[in-house]
Amino acid sequence: MQTFTNLHSIEEFIQSNRLAFLYISQPECSVCHALKPQVLEILSHYPEIKIGSIDANVVTEIAGRFSIFTVPVLLLFVDGKEFLRDARIVHLDLFREKIDKIYQNVVGA
Numbered sequence: 001m002q003t004f005t006n007l008h009s010i011e012e013f014i015q016s017n018r019l020a021f022l023y024i025s026q027p028e029c030s031v032c033h034a035l036k037p038q039v040l041e042i043l044s045h046y047p048e049i050k051i052g053s054i055d056a057n058v059v060t061e062i063a064g065r066f067s068i069f070t071v072p073v074l075l076l077f078v079d080g081k082e083f084l085r086d087a088r089i090v091h092l093d094l095f096r097e098k099i100d101k102i103y104q105n106v107v108g109a
Contacts, residue, residue, distance in 0.1 A: 001023075001040070001051040001052065001053055002050075002051070002052045002053070003052070003053045003054075003055075004052055004053070004054050004059060005058055005059060006059060007059060007061050007062065007065060010022070010052065010054065010059070010062070010065075013050070013052050014077045014080055015080050017050040017077075018048065018078065018079055018106065019046075019048050019049040019050060019076070019077070019078060019103070019106060019107070020049075020050050020052065020076070020077040021043060021049050021050065021051045021052065021074070021075065021076050021077075022052050022053075022054060022066075022073075022074070022075040022076075022077075023036060023039060023051065023052070023053045023054070023072065023073075023074060024053075024054045024056055024062060024066070024068060024071055024072060024073040024074075024075070025053070025054070025055065025056065025071050025072045025073075026055065026056050026057050026071045027055065027057065029071050029072065031071075031072060031088065031089075032071055032072040035072055035090060036053075036072070038092055039074060039090070039092075039095070042092065042095065042096050042099065043099070046099060046103050046107075048103070048106075048107050049076070049099075049103070056068065056071055066082075068087075069087075070087055070088045071087075071088070072087065072088065072090070073085065073086070073087045074086040074087070074090060074095070076099065076102065078102065078106055083102055084098055084099070084102060
């Protein structure tokens with residue numbers, strides 16, 4: 001997982017990876033800390049998805065760029081376009097189903 005500290009590198013990551021996933025959080029967010037390992041475990045089953053992490057306190061312009069009003073935010077991009085967005089309270093079974101469907105359609109695995 002890559003950690004990003006500026007908007008330019010985030011944009012480059014999204015554009016250079018067919019499947020790009022962003023986990024946007026803040027250090028003081030307890031939900032962020034509890035959810036992250038569970039999300040990473042799910043994503044470990046999808047090797048084509050590249051994962052990036054962003055601290056919204058470090059990259060403050062992330063809120064405006066992706067219309068983020070709370071954390072955590074989970075974003076999946078396919079060919080540079082946002083395909084999935086989950087925020088704050090994430091139902092992991094539903095998240096896994098959505099990821100699986102997108103992955104099957106894109107990668108065919």
